[in-house]
Amino acid sequence: MAGNMMETHDAEQISLFDRSSSSSVLHASLSTEPPSIVRAEGHYLHTSTRTAIYDTLNGAAVSCIGDNHPRVKRAMQQQLNAVEYCFAPHFTTPAYEKLARFLVDSTNRQLQKVFVTGSGSEAIEATIKMARQFMTRDRSYYGNTLGALDILGYEAWRTIYKPLLSGYMSHVSPCYPYHDLRQGESTQAYVERLAQELEDEFQRVSPRTLGRMTEVYERRGALFILDGVFAGMGRTGSLHAWEGVVPDLQTVAKGLGAGYAPVGALMVGKKIVDVLDRGTKAFVHFQTYDGHPLACAAVYEVQQVIHDEGLVENCGKMGDYLGERLRAQLGTHPNVGDLRGRGLAWASELVKDRNTKEPFPVKQKVAPTIHAAGLQKFEIVLLPGGGVVDGVNGDLVVLAPAYDINREEVDLVVQRTATAIDCVLGPTTGVVRL
Ligand SMILES: Cc1ncc(COP(=O)(O)O)c(C=O)c1O
The missing domain is CATH 3.40.640.10 (Type I PLP-dependent aspartate aminotransferase-like (Major domain))
Known part of the structure; x- marks a missing residue:
């Protein structure tokens, strides 16, 4: 994934998938038509439009040994x-x-x-x-x-x-x-x-x-x-x-x-x-x-x-590396207040102001927009979390990759995560670009 996504993608193009749906499925939103996955292999989800999305979340922290084993x-x-x-x-x-x-x-x-x-x-x-x-x-x-x-x-x-x-x-x-x-x-x-x-x-x-x-x-x-x-x-x-x-x-x-x-x-x-x-x-x-x-x-x-396959040990080892890479990449971002995790479960808590730790108001949909940006522009699945500060406000971006992830994939995950966050929040200015 190119590092200069910021120049080629504009946050305003990100939609929260709000378009009319002809699906008979009762999706999470009646106006939502999420990408259709036609094949899952290893850590990639292949969509009907031939995109391969890296699943940092293995569904919802589920497909931990990869797909199709x-x-x-x-x-x-x-x-x-x-x-x-x-x-x-x-x-x-x-x-x-x-x-x-x-x-x-x-x-x-x-x-x-x-x-x-x-x-x-x-x-x-x-x-x-x-x-x-x-x-x-x-x-x-x-x-x-x-x-x-x-x-x-x-x-x-x-x-x-x-x-x-x-x-x-x-x-x-x-x-x-x-x-x-x-x-x-x-x-x-x-x-x-x-x-x-x-x-x-x-x-x-x-x-x-x-x-x-x-x-x-x-x-x-x-x-x-x-x-x-x-x-x-x-x-x-x-x-x-x-x-x-x-x-x-x-x-x-x-x-x-x-x-x-x-x-x-x-x-x-x-x-x-x-x-x-x-x-x-x-x-x-x-x-x-x-x-x-x-x-x-x-x-x-x-x-x-x-x-x-020694995957519990790999969770510990790759988890330490993931934490290290996240801190290096996002540790000084003005809207990343906290990075916390253990093993292969990590979260970035996004704040409006690092000094006061004030959260973004829920109506700004910061985490859901980063999730949408990840899917639509950077071919990565990020879990949006909400309500962590007071039950309503407080955004998280959660990573829970597969247990058999390797160092190259950790690098890719961190790079794409940071790019999606930057795309929505701006890289250093903290100016919200929603
Ligand atoms: C900590 C915790 N408990 C329970 C559940 C519920 O599990 P399920 O969605 O399989 O019903 C979840 C799901 O995300 C969870 O994270």
Whole structure:
């Protein structure tokens, strides 16, 4: 990609795909007709108009071993020849058993049972039913079903569905030092302040029942739940991203099946298995596609590929390099307030003013326009994030490339990302060119 895109492309030509649509699909916007992908190979998406787009996001942090992997396709074909579907409450399959054993072993048996679902949100739903009462982090995302909306911390996502939500949840602050670390406050003091907030919130919502955070959970008799849908299964450079502490419940999805099947899972710790065992001996919850054999076979093979190709280590190594390159390329950009990430999950927080950290107003659609610029002009997929500052305002551009990315591709990703940001915000002046 040429480095002088700025001269040849004008930000004003970028459309947010607002043109009339003849499609029968209910797309995200009724006036949207997104590019049509006719083939996916490696890390490239090929459109019907013969453009090859580099997918820095592998869908939505999903296709982490690249598209069209022969080993996974073979495993799925074999599973199709054996049994393509059966109903999990009535039957089990070798594919489900093998996958569950693999996942349990991957935690050194610290988590003991696995419940395979059709998506991350479904895994969250199952978790909600297990735990019943929730306290989550403000400005956190857990999926888009009503249950997930009930516990998530982005007001903008919840507003129109509020009458349908239970309200049985409360929020504490996210871990967000870029905005929330006070002047002169040490990291340790900041962590203490968050722990105290958690303690106070337990006191407020349920004075009777309910690192530092896990101490509070334990003392209060609460379940410690980690949502590893995005961060889990290797992306951060360790398989579960929680090694060192052990959750009672953990959800995984996305990199679990790498896009070869729609799949998620809830992993359950001993404390809960024992309670179920002593009580009803049943988990009163099911959906038609739980434990889908084809999904289980795909996931098992995906995880073998990740292991055999050393991809978790590559996430750590290439993640460090990606962070280094992003800092070099965007670290002094007037509208890039913060660059943060771990492993192969990185975000640039875009601000109107680096000194005050003031976000762009949501109506300026900064992140969505950068996403559109990436797609329309620079052949790259960038994930636009919103609402990080107050639930409504606050733009992010997120990168979550495939686990098998190499240094040349990291260079290409950073170059194209910076070019898309420059195209929309201007390279050094901070003048918004929307
Ligand atoms: C942290 C987190 N939890 C849950 C979900 C929901 O997963 P799904 O979209 O597969 O339902 C997502 C999806 O982006 C996520 O990032």
